[in-house]
Amino acid sequence: MRIAILGGTGNIGRGLALRWGLRHEILIGSRVGSKAERAAGECAETLSAVTSIACQIKGTTNTEAAAAAELVVIAVPYRAMRELVDAIRPVLDDQIVISLVVPMEKSDSYLKYTPPSDGSAAMELKRLLPDTVRVIAAFHNLPGEKLRQLNMRLECDVVICGDVEGMSVVSALVEEIDGLRVLDGGGLEDAAMVESLTPFLINIARRNKLHGLGIRFV
Numbered sequence: 001m002r003i004a005i006l007g008g009t010g011n012i013g014r015g016l017a018l019r020w021g022l023r024h025e026i027l028i029g030s031r032v033g034s035k036a037e038r039a040a041g042e043c044a045e046t047l048s049a050v051t052s053i054a055c056q057i058k059g060t061t062n063t064e065a066a067a068a069a070e071l072v073v074i075a076v077p078y079r080a081m082r083e084l085v086d087a088i089r090p091v092l093d094d095q096i097v098i099s100l101v102v103p104m105e106k107s108d109s110y111l112k113y114t115p116p117s118d119g120s121a122a123m124e125l126k127r128l129l130p131d132t133v134r135v136i137a138a139f140h141n142l143p144g145e146k147l148r149q150l151n152m153r154l155e156c157d158v159v160i161c162g163d164v165e166g167m168s169v170v171s172a173l174v175e176e177i178d179g180l181r182v183l184d185g186g187g188l189e190d191a192a193m194v195e196s197l198t199p200f201l202i203n204i205a206r207r208n209k210l211h212g213l214g215i216r217f218v
């Protein structure tokens with residue numbers, strides 16, 4: 001599958017590029033094409049150090065990546081989401097869009113979930129993107145730093161929300177990553193509950209001097 005990872009130069013986006021890079025054609029997107037090309041080159045180099053299988057990872061602008069992809073991952077901070085949506089809306093058709101976006105802000109030294117009036121970043125995306133696009137919320141509670149370490153088995157759950165057809169495509173992509181289990185979190189209107197766990201996880205990690213926490217339901 002041809003997958004665009006918008007904001008793929010960042011922490012979690014690179015992790016997904018590395019984890020999917022041997023099975024899929026990955027387009028890393030950035031506001032700046034040359035930055036994306038550099039990130040793609042670094043990901044390809046990382047993969048070539050662990051396997052002789054050729055990978056197809058390229059870098060380009062967010063808009064070009066979205067236009068060329070069958071599936072689009074939105075991996076930018078919430079404050080950047082609106083600008084990104086304005087740039088890609090004209091080139092989207094009937095792709096599946098995965099939202100990783102968590103709206104959160106610092107309050108004192110801890111983080112607070114700050115959902116928009118739509119209820120969640122995922123629901124806001126659904127309103128802003130063309131009706132033909134299927135938005136699926138996923139990967140919010142996964143630690144990007146561990147995803148980027150290819151020798152690390154994650155042992156985490158990934159709760160996904162959205163429509164049945166889109167979720168079946170995204171479930172298969174999640175389960176390609178060693179150690180991840182998919183859990184059905186309900187419709188997209190339930191995404192707020194999943195998004196809100198991320199600042200909670202980060203706060204727990206800070207308070208207890210832990211790193212890269214994920215979730216696992218037992």
Ligand SMILES: NC(=O)c1ccc[n+]([C@@H]2O[C@H](COP(=O)([O-])OP(=O)(O)OC[C@H]3O[C@@H](n4cnc5c(N)ncnc54)[C@H](OP(=O)(O)O)[C@@H]3O)[C@@H](O)[C@H]2O)c1
Pocket residue numbers: 007008009010011012013029030031032035036074075076077078079080083100101102103139140141142143144145198
């Ligand atoms: N990190 C995690 O472990 C993790 C886990 C789950 C979910 N998430 C969510 O996934 C999203 C990405 O997280 P991240 O940690 O990967 O973010 P990040 O590294 O801070 O940023 C990702 C990319 O977004 C672009 N960007 C950053 N600030 C921007 C701005 N003000 N305007 C436009 N573009 C901007 C940058 O790409 P260019 O400069 O190349 O355009 C950057 O490389 C966030 O919404 C986060 O809440 C993160």
